[in-house]
Amino acid sequence: xxxxxxxxxxxxxxxxxxxxxxxxxxxxxxxxxxxxxxxxxxxxxxxxxxxxxxxxxxxxxxxxxxxxxxxxxxxxxxxxxxxxxxxxxxxxxxxxxxxxxxxxxxxxxxxxxxxxxxxxxxxxxxxxxxxxxxxxxxxxxxxxxxxxxxxxxxxxxxxxxxxxxxxxxxxxxxxxxxxxxxxxxxxxxxxxxxxxxxxxxxxxxxxxxxxxxxxxxxxxxxxxxxxxxxxxxxxxxxxxxxxxxxxxxxxxxxxxxxxxxxxxxxxxxxxxxxxxxxxxxxxxxxxxxxxxxxxxxxxxxxxx
Amino acid sequence: xxxxxxxxxxxxxxxxxxxxxxxxxxxxxxxxxxxxxxxxxxxxxxxxxxxxxxxxxxxxxxxxxxxxxxxxxxxxxxxxxxxxxxxxxxxxxxxxxxxxxxxxxxxxxxxxxxxxxxxxxxxxxxxxxxxxxxxxxxxxxxxxxxxxxxxxxxxxxxxxxxxxxxxxxxxxxxxxxxxxxxxxxxxxxxxxxxxxxxxxxxxxxxxxxxxxxxxxxxxxxxxxxxxxxxxxxxxxxxxxxxxxxxxxxxxxxxxxxxxxxxxxxxxxxxxxxxxxxxxxxxxxxxxxxxxxxxxxxxxxxxxxxx
Numbered sequence: 001x002x003x004x005x006x007x008x009x010x011x012x013x014x015x016x017x018x019x020x021x022x023x024x025x026x027x028x029x030x031x032x033x034x035x036x037x038x039x040x041x042x043x044x045x046x047x048x049x050x051x052x053x054x055x056x057x058x059x060x061x062x063x064x065x066x067x068x069x070x071x072x073x074x075x076x077x078x079x080x081x082x083x084x085x086x087x088x089x090x091x092x093x094x095x096x097x098x099x100x101x102x103x104x105x106x107x108x109x110x111x112x113x114x115x116x117x118x119x120x121x122x123x124x125x126x127x128x129x130x131x132x133x134x135x136x137x138x139x140x141x142x143x144x145x146x147x148x149x150x151x152x153x154x155x156x157x158x159x160x161x162x163x164x165x166x167x168x169x170x171x172x173x174x175x176x177x178x179x180x181x182x183x184x185x186x187x188x189x190x191x192x193x194x195x196x197x198x199x200x201x202x203x204x205x206x207x208x209x210x211x212x213x214x215x216x217x218x219x220x221x222x223x224x225x226x227x228x229x230x231x232x233x234x235x236x237x238x239x240x241x242x243x244x245x246x247x248x249x250x251x252x253x254x255x256x257x258x259x260x261x262x263x264x265x266x267x268x269x270x271x272x273x274x275x276x277x278x279x280x281x282x283x284x285x286x287x288x289x290x291x292x293x294x295x296x297x298x299x300x301x302x303x304x
Numbered sequence: 305x306x307x308x309x310x311x312x313x314x315x316x317x318x319x320x321x322x323x324x325x326x327x328x329x330x331x332x333x334x335x336x337x338x339x340x341x342x343x344x345x346x347x348x349x350x351x352x353x354x355x356x357x358x359x360x361x362x363x364x365x366x367x368x369x370x371x372x373x374x375x376x377x378x379x380x381x382x383x384x385x386x387x388x389x390x391x392x393x394x395x396x397x398x399x400x401x402x403x404x405x406x407x408x409x410x411x412x413x414x415x416x417x418x419x420x421x422x423x424x425x426x427x428x429x430x431x432x433x434x435x436x437x438x439x440x441x442x443x444x445x446x447x448x449x450x451x452x453x454x455x456x457x458x459x460x461x462x463x464x465x466x467x468x469x470x471x472x473x474x475x476x477x478x479x480x481x482x483x484x485x486x487x488x489x490x491x492x493x494x495x496x497x498x499x500x501x502x503x504x505x506x507x508x509x510x511x512x513x514x515x516x517x518x519x520x521x522x523x524x525x526x527x528x529x530x531x532x533x534x535x536x537x538x539x540x541x542x543x544x545x546x547x548x549x550x551x552x553x554x555x556x557x558x559x560x561x562x563x564x565x566x567x568x569x570x571x572x573x574x575x576x577x578x579x580x581x582x583x584x585x586x587x588x589x590x591x592x593x594x595x596x597x598x599x600x601x602x603x604x605x606x607x608x609x610x
Contacts, residue, residue, distance in 0.1 A: 279420075
C-alpha cells in the first residue's frame with residue numbers, strides 16, 4: 001500500500017513539474033527517465049517474473065521505433081502510429097517466442113542476442129540514411145507533449161505490471177520461473193505463460209521505441225536496434241531489484257540521474273559503476289537495491 | 305557469338321579468381337575465430353560457465369600487444385610470448401574475484417549466473433577501454449605489414465598467414481599440455497565429470513582456476529593476433545564473443561582442433577557470403593547458422609536433455 005502511494009505521489013510530482021519549470025534540460029531528463037522506466041520494467045516482465053534472460057530486447061524497441069516513425073512521418077496520427085509500433089513488436093515477439101522458448105537458460109539469452117544482432121545489421125544495411133522528422137514538425141517541436149507521452153507510458157507500464165503480478169496469470173508466470181516441471185504438473189502451461197509475458201513485455205518495448213521515435217529529431221534507424229537498449233534495461237532491472245515492481249523504477253531513476261551527473265566529466269563512467277554494482281548484485285544480493293534497503297531497515301529495527 | 309563466349313570465359317575466370325581470393329582470406333581469419341573459440345570452449349567445457357566477456361578479454365590482449373609495439377617497438381609476435389602469461393595472470397585474478405563464486409551453484413544456475421557476471425564484466429571492460437584508450441580503431445603496423453605472398457593473381461597477406469600458423473602452434477602446444485601432463489589430465493577429467501574427478505582426488509577448484517586462466521590467455525593471444533592482422537577498438541568484444549559462440553555451436557565442445565576447424569569453416573562460410581551476398585551480410589550468415597543449430601539442439605551443447 002505504501003508503495004502504491006509513493007508511486008502515485010512520484011507520478012503526480014512529475015506531472016506537475018512542468019508547471020514550475022520551463023527548463024528544457026530538466027524536461028529532457030524527465031523524458032529519459034520515463035523511457036528508461038518503460039524499458040527496464042518491460043524487460044523485467046520476462047527477465048524478472050518469467051525468469052528468462054532476454055538479451056534481444058533492443059529488437060522490439062527498434063521495431064516499435066521504426067514502425068512508429070515511418071507511419072508518423074507519413075502523416076498517420078501519432079496514437080495510431082504508436083499502437084502500430086507496439087503491434088509490430090508484439091507480433092514479432094510472438095513469432096520468435098515459440099522457437100526461442102525451446103532454448104533454456106543461457107541458450108535463450110545468447111539466442112535472443114544473436115537474433116537482435118541479425119535484425120540490427122540488416123536494418124543498418126537496408127536503411128543506412130539518417131532519419132529526420134519533417135521540417136514542419138521541426139519548426140513546431142515542443143518538448144511538453146513528449147514529456148507527457150513518456151510519463152503516461154511509464155505510469156501505464158508500471159501499473160500494468162503491478163496489476164499483472166498478483167493476478168492468476170501473473171502467479172502462473174512466476175510458478176513457471178520457480179519450477180517449470182512442477183508448474184506443468186499443476187496444469188500451468190509453461191509456454192503459454194512465457195509467451196504471454198513476452199507479449200506484454202514486447203508491447204511496452206515497442207511503445208517505448210515509438211515514443212523515442214516521436215521524441216528524437218534525428219537518428220540512424222540502426223541506433224534503435226543497438227544492444228545498448230537491452231544492456232541498459234538489464235542493468236537497471238538488476239541493480240534496482242529484478243522481479244519486483246518498484247525495483248526497475250528505482251534502478252531507472254538511479255541509472256539515468258547518475259549518467260547525467262557523471263556525463264559532465266566522464267562519459268562512460270556510469271557504465272563502470274553500474275557494471276560493478278550489477279556484478280555485486282548477481283553474486284551477493286539477488287534482490288538488488290530494493291533488497292538492500294529492506295535489509296538495512298530490518299537491521300535498524302532490530303538494533304532499536 | 306565468339307565474342308560473347310570470350311566475354312563469358314573472361315568473366316568466369318575473374319569470378320573464380322575472386323572466389324579463390326576470398327576463400328583464402330576466409331581461411332586466414334577463420335584460424336583466429338578458431339583460436340578465440342578454443343579459449344571459450346575450454347572454460348565452457350571444463351567449468352560449465354559461459355563467459356560472455358571472452359571477446360572483451362580478447363580486446364584487452366589486443367591492446368596490450370598494440371601498446372607494447374607502439375611504446376617500445378617490441379615485435380608483436382615476440383610480445384605475444386609476454387601477453388599470453390600476463391593474460392593468464394589476469395584470468396587467475398578474474399576467477400578469484402568473480403567466477404569462483406559462480407561455480408558453486410548447480411549446473412543451470414551456474415551457466416545463467418556466469419552469463420550475467422560475464423555480461424557485467426563486458427560492460428566494465430568496454431567502458432574502461434574507451435576511457436583509457438579512446439574509441440579509435442587501432443592496428444599494429446610493422447615494417448613488414450604490407451608484405452604479400454603472390455601465387456599468380458592471388459595475393460596472400462604474409463602477416464595473416466603467420467598469424468594463422470601462430471594460432472595453430474599455440475593450439476598444438478596446448479593440446480600437448482592437455483594430453484601429456486598431469487594437470488592436463490586433471491583438466492580433461494574434470495571436464496568429463498567433476499564429481500568423479502573430485503572423488504579421485506583431483507583438486508577441482510584449482511583445476512577450474514587453471515582452465516579459466518588458460519582460456520583467458522588464449523583470448524589474449526587471439527586478441528594480439530587480431531591487432532596484428534586486422535584492427536582493434538573497444539567495441540570489438542561482442543563481435544568476437546559471438547564469433548566464438550558460433551564456432552562452439554558449430555563444432556561442439558571438447559576438442560581444440562575441432563574448434564580450430566570450426567573457426568575455419570565459419571571463415572569460409574563468411575567469405576562465400578561476401579562473394580554471393582555482398583560484404584554487409586557477412587556477419588548475418590554466421591548468426592543464422594548459429595540460430596539454426598541452436599534450434600535443432602535446444603538442450604544446449606552438452607548433448608544431454610535436462
